[in-house]
Amino acid sequence: MNRAQLGAALRALRVASSKEAKAVARSALMSPSKLSKIENAKLAASATDVERILTAIGVSDEVKAEYAEAARASATEATAWRLLKRIGVHKGQQAAKALEAQMSMLRLFQPVLVPGLLQTPEYIRAVLQRHNLSEDALTRTLSGRLERQAVLYDNAKALRFVITEPVLRWRIVPPQMMAAQLDRIVSISRLSHVDIRVVPLRIQQHDIANHAFVIRDDRMVTVETVHAEVVVTNPRDVGLYVDKFDGFERVALSGNEMRSLVEGIRDDFLREQETG
Structure with a gap:
């Protein structure tokens, strides 16, 4: 059940x-305007919103449970990469740029690749080539990602990155380019x-670095899977990602200690280039 179907169902039950x-709005502790937006699919209803509305309407507990679960499901949307490729991967960069313009804080966890906002042009090109894009689409997407990096210089925003040490060693580009990336x-x-932090391999881990994810403020999480980009907006689910990020952030190296680790790996790449 998508947002529109859920809104229509709630309206039908109320009528x-x-x-x-x-x-109903008064009993559900919300404004009539909010109720109207939910019913007309202009606003996503949380599971709590749905439970309050249905309690105000007076439906059974079974119905409330069913629709609350539908609200939780509709708070997660997945868009397959094949569909993004069809409409233009560069448009995904435009959408991300718009989201980043509106946010005040970004928290990004990445166990596999250098985060896009930190990538060099050579690294970006190497990553994008896995999508089998045409040269024109690749160039436009690369340009879009570089334009997004302007957000790095907006000091009104707090940008927090946590990456794992293997990210620094994973050979996406030749040694000299890897050194430049670091x-x-x-x-x-x-x-x-x-704030950029690195989780070192030498420490004992108490969590699993399952996959990359991005938290924008406390409202939205974006997850890249093998087949799709998943957007999570359910507050309870967003909270799970916030907790996971905080856990890795606490054990990661920061400041000069982090830079010392990165520079040591960079020097390894440079020595390899010299002897290669």
């Missing part, structure tokens, strides 16, 4: 109950509103 919208991470880490 069937013969209760006026204002009375230099960029060190450079960006010196910005006052940017």
Whole structure:
């Protein structure tokens, strides 16, 4: 059940109950405007919203449970990569840029690749080539990602990155380019509103680095899977990602200790280039 179907169902149940919208909204502890937006699919209803509305209407516990679960399901949306490719991967960069313009805080966890906002052009190109894009689409998407990086210099935003040490060692580009990529991470880490941390391999871990995810404020999480991009907006589910990020952030190296680790790996790449 999507947002529109859920809203229509809630409206139908309210009409069937013969209760006026204002009375239902009052009992559900929300404004009539919010109720109207939910019923007309202009606003996503949380499971709590649905439970309050249905309690105000007076339906059974079984019906409440069914529709609350539908609300939780509709709070997670997945868009397959094949569909994004069809409409233009570069448009995904435009959408991300718009989201980043509106947010005040970004928290990004990445156990596999250098985060897109920190990537060099050579690294971006190497990553995008896995999508089998045309040269034109690749160039437009690369340009879009570089344009997004302007957000790094907006000191009104708090940008927090946690990556794992294997990210620094995973050979996406040749050694000299990897060294340049690591230099960029060190450079960006010196910005006052940017916090970059690295989880080192040497420490005992108490969590599993399942996959990458991005938290924008406390409202939305974006997850990249093999087949799709998943967007999570259910507050309870968003909270799970916040907790996971916080856990890795606490054990990660920061500041000069982090930069020392990154520079050591960079020097390894440079020595390899010299002897290769």
